[in-house]
Amino acid sequence: MAGPEWESLEQCLEKHLPPADLREVKRILYGKETRKLDLPSRAFEAASEGDFELQGYAFEAAEEQLRPPRTVRVGLVQNRTPLPADAPVAKQVTALHRRIESIVEVAAVCGVNIICFQEAWTMPFAFCTREKLPWTEFAESAEDGPTSRFCQKLAKKHNMVVVSPILERDREHGDVLWNTAVVISNSGAVLGKTRKNHIPRVGDFNESTYYMEGNLGHPVFQTQFGRIAVNICYGRHHPLNWLMYSINGAEIIFNPSATIGALSESLWPVEARNAAIANHCFTCAINRVGKEYFPNEFTSGDGKKAHQDFGYFYGSSYVAAPDSSRTPGLSRTRDGLLVAELDLNLCRQVNDIWNFKMTGRYEMYAQELTEAVKPNYSPNVVKE
Ligand SMILES: NC(=O)NCCC(=O)O
Numbered sequence: 001m002a003g004p005e006w007e008s009l010e011q012c013l014e015k016h017l018p019p020a021d022l023r024e025v026k027r028i029l030y031g032k033e034t035r036k037l038d039l040p041s042r043a044f045e046a047a048s049e050g051d052f053e054l055q056g057y058a059f060e061a062a063e064e065q066l067r068p069p070r071t072v073r074v075g076l077v078q079n080r081t082p083l084p085a086d087a088p089v090a091k092q093v094t095a096l097h098r099r100i101e102s103i104v105e106v107a108a109v110c111g112v113n114i115i116c117f118q119e120a121w122t123m124p125f126a127f128c129t130r131e132k133l134p135w136t137e138f139a140e141s142a143e144d145g146p147t148s149r150f151c152q153k154l155a156k157k158h159n160m161v162v163v164s165p166i167l168e169r170d171r172e173h174g175d176v177l178w179n180t181a182v183v184i185s186n187s188g189a190v191l192g193k194t195r196k197n198h199i200p201r202v203g204d205f206n207e208s209t210y211y212m213e214g215n216l217g218h219p220v221f222q223t224q225f226g227r228i229a230v231n232i233c234y235g236r237h238h239p240l241n242w243l244m245y246s247i248n249g250a251e252i253i254f255n256p257s258a259t260i261g262a263l264s265e266s267l268w269p270v271e272a273r274n275a276a277i278a279n280h281c282f283t284c285a286i287n288r289v290g291k292e293y294f295p296n297e298f299t300s301g302d303g304k305k306a307h308q309d310f311g312y313f314y315g316s317s318y319v320a321a322p323d324s325s326r327t328p329g330l331s332r333t334r335d336g337l338l339v340a341e342l343d344l345n346l347c348r349q350v351n352d353i354w355n356f357k358m359t360g361r362y363e364m365y366a367q368e369l370t371e372a373v374k375p376n377y378s379p380n381v382v383k384e
Pocket of ligand 1: 205233234235263
């Protein structure tokens with residue numbers, strides 16, 4: 001499997017396909033072409049100085065007579081952990097705050113209204129170790145922990161909604177941990193939080209050692225720039241999880257993730273894109289980058305040798321739209337900021353064409369699911 005030497009699918013296609021073939025391949029793999037955004041040159045200069053990739057695209061909707069366009073710019077941030085996992089906890093957190101602050105500055109120059117960071121962005125993805133200290137020390141209060149306070153300052157300074165996925169310590173309920181995304185309004189107030197509903201038990205993703213399945217349902221946050229929701233990482237494999245955010249009215253669903261090539265790279269371009277299509281909304285898939293090494297070896301419970309790293313986090317963050325179009329992905333190898341301009345009117349326009357909300361048989365599913373989860377359920381199989 002390719003590691004950091006293989007930059008991106010897009011780069012490979014562009015290198016090897018003749019232009020006419022490339023056009024057709026892109027039409028099928030990426031849908032209607034997204035327009036390149038004309039971002040300020042000082043943003044590109046700052047990104048180059050800060051050694052991260054900057055890309056910008058716009059999705060367009062048809063003009064309507066009664067509604068003006070509802071244009072919003074989202075920013076997706078993918079990054080490596082700047083310090084090694086055995087550096088002191090406080091130093092790692094500070095280094096990550098500094099890194100993100102510099103990327104958010106550039107997002108502000110690009111006119112971003114809502115920004116989302118990767119899953120558990122203030123820490124190395126240490127759940128694979130199944131050790132408690134020092135990793136649980138990265139957990140913070142969602143309401144007033146140092147990271148939320150830091151994000152509140154950013155939000156207010158840049159008039160930007162900030163989605164900050166962290167490891168949460170819930171002081172009010174027995175000090176327990178959760179995998180949480182804190183949503184901070186552009187006013188600087190903590191608007192609320194949402195928790196990861198599905199916990200992976202696959203390969204080295206042994207997160208159930210640390211926290212339980214989320215207990216907050218599928219909240220949608222009304223922001224000045226549109227209604228948003230957060231489906232954290234492994235939740236993207238569950239179509240009903242996406243559906244419930246959509247049923248609650250989400251127009252943009254962020255999917256902050258941490259996942260590796262050997263496990264999920266072939267699923268990655270499909271899942272968030274399919275969710276955008278199936279739910280008539282925009283989805284934003286964000287993955288971290290690079291390899292993280294842990295001080296002690298751990299096993300994957302598969303009989304193979306113990307190891308100190310997860311494998312390669314392949315970045316490739318992208319935005320998908322309800323009409324099946326999507327942006328190219330960010331690099332597999334570099335830190336990056338993807339800016340996408342969305343016209344939220346596209347959600348209703350596609351809904352009116354394809355009618356998935358109208359033709360979905362929710363009542364029938366609800367009734368059948370209610371029966372199916374009963375212990376004495378017998379599957380509806382017709383036999384001769
Ligand atoms: N962080 C996380 O949930 N990873 C699980 C692996 C995957 O869903 O690709």
